[in-house]
Amino acid sequence: MKYAGLLVMTAGFFLSITAIVLYSAATPRAAFVLCGLAVQGLGLFVAVRAHMEARGESRS
Amino acid sequence: MNLQAALPLTDAAFALTLVLLLVAPLAIAGVALINTGLGRSRSAAQALVGNLAMIAVAAIVFAVAGAAFTGNLTGTPGGAGHVFYMAGKPWNWLGAAPFLLGGLGSAPPTSQLALVFELMAVAMAVMIPWGSGADRLRLSAGLAISVLLAAIIFPLLAHWVWAGGWLAQLGVNFSLGAGFLDGGGAATAHALGGISALAVVWIAGSRRGKFPKEGLATAMPGHNAVYVVFGCLLALVGWLAWNVAGAVIWLHAPLAALPVTAVNTLLSASGALAATFTVTRVRFGKPDASLCANGWLAGLVASSACAGLVTPAESIFIGLAAGVITPLLVELLELALSIDDPSGAITVHAVGGLWGLLAAGIFAPQQGQFVAQLIGIATLLGLVLPGVYLLFKLLNRVVPFRVDQDGERIGMDLHELGGGAYPEFVIHRDDSYR
Numbered sequence: 006m007k008y009a010g011l012l013v014m015t016a017g018f019f020l021s022i023t024a025i026v027l028y029s030a031a032t033p034r035a036a037f038v039l040c041g042l043a044v045q046g047l048g049l050f051v052a053v054r055a056h057m058e059a060r061g062e063s064r065s
Numbered sequence: 066m067n068l069q070a071a072l073p074l075t076d077a078a079f080a081l082t083l084v085l086l087l088v089a090p091l092a093i094a095g096v097a098l099i100n101t102g103l104g105r106s107r108s109a110a111q112a113l114v115g116n117l118a119m120i121a122v123a124a125i126v127f128a129v130a131g132a133a134f135t136g137n138l139t140g141t142p143g144g145a146g147h148v149f150y151m152a153g154k155p156w157n158w159l160g161a162a163p164f165l166l167g168g169l170g171s172a173p174p175t176s177q178l179a180l181v182f183e184l185m186a187v188a189m190a191v192m193i194p195w196g197s198g199a200d201r202l203r204l205s206a207g208l209a210i211s212v213l214l215a216a217i218i219f220p221l222l223a224h225w226v227w228a229g230g231w232l233a234q235l236g237v238n239f240s241l242g243a244g245f246l247d248g249g250g251a252a253t254a255h256a257l258g259g260i261s262a263l264a265v266v267w268i269a270g271s272r273r274g275k276f277p278k279e280g281l282a283t284a285m286p287g288h289n290a291v292y293v294v295f296g297c298l299l300a301l302v303g304w305l306a307w308n309v310a311g312a313v314i315w316l317h318a319p320l321a322a323l324p325v326t327a328v329n330t331l332l333s334a335s336g337a338l339a340a341t342f343t344v345t346r347v348r349f350g351k352p353d354a355s356l357c358a359n360g361w362l363a364g365l366v367a368s369s370a371c372a373g374l375v376t377p378a379e380s381i382f383i384g385l386a387a388g389v390i391t392p393l394l395v396e397l398l399e400l401a402l403s404i405d406d407p408s409g410a411i412t413v414h415a416v417g418g419l420w421g422l423l424a425a426g427i428f429a430p431q432q433g434q435f436v437a438q439l440i441g442i443a444t445l446l447g448l449v450l451p452g453v454y455l456l457f458k459l460l461n462r463v464v465p466f467r468v469d470q471d472g473e474r475i476g477m478d479l480h481e482l483g484g485g486a487y488p489e490f491v492i493h494r495d496d497s498y499r
Binding site for chain 1: 151152154235239240241267270271276402403404432433435436439440442443444446447448450451454455
């Protein structure tokens, strides 16, 4: 699951890059880039959840 | 501040910047002291020796190979590099300078200063994850991490940000302000170090006994508050030099703008300390020394991104926000997210650095600067974090990160160095091992 989360974060990065290539107007560009960052936040959430689950199973 | 075009440095500016860069290692010394003080007494010598060894390895590796990939020593303004074309735009992704610092003596003065700055930044970047892996990260693993960061990851990022790479060119190619701005290494040193710290903690796991089967996380307070607080004072001196030198080298600030950069650095740290002091006073009834130190450091880290770009009032706000976030996030990471980060590096360096970079975009007057900063942040989170985690995961198979159970029980000093930092002290029995 951690790898899935990190992969989603990479997808968010490419979404942000796509925004600056596709749009030249400031508002849609900023909105699209923010969407990319939101996707990255989702990926980070998944990765952190995966870490918590792994820790829960191996608590000493 | 209006960003100036890169002009040849006057002799006075060159001399001033060089002197500042010679003072900047005090920031590294301060962070090393803070990390050591926040760890346990039985690992204190290993922590400091590890810092020294990692800095030495990083300096050599960067000089041999990393500087070539960074690409500042090409003699070309802004550096030269390998370029591919996408959507009709050039994407400069890798530096192309000679190996072994070839051409250093004949490079333009600005390139020489840039190289010294990068050496300091790579030293800072490699020691940040070492603090997070305190009490369980093996010395050999720390050195291997240092090699990886100094040879590949830092040079790539530094090229993108500082040596005419695609992030620096966002302004030219996509009309995004002045391109991604990082005047003091908030992205290249601090965010990279903090992200590496997260990867280390994820891979090495928590200290034994930190998260028991039942109940809350075990408190493992730092062993020396004096080291921690003195480290903060030392860090301030280094940071003032670091940010002012960075403003000259990377933001091409005129000499008249440098006092504001220094004032902003101090104000950001002060705002952060005031906020952390207040938050911990309200949360726990008394201010917490180690969290206040982390807050101060987070203010300094945030200032690395924006001290040369914002006004003093904005610096206070940036510091206040960093100081509020720091204690709350340290608590969240430990109690809710099971992340054992003894030095608080993930909060201080990763989140503090990212906040500073974002704030630089919020307060910068240039059109499009906010989006340029967001792209830089997206790169750190979407490319650097997954890349670092994957590389560290592979490295962990070759050089295991975590010390064995016996080593963790007797302490890293005895296990790895054969002697403790405080041989005349009586070491208390550790209840977490019962």
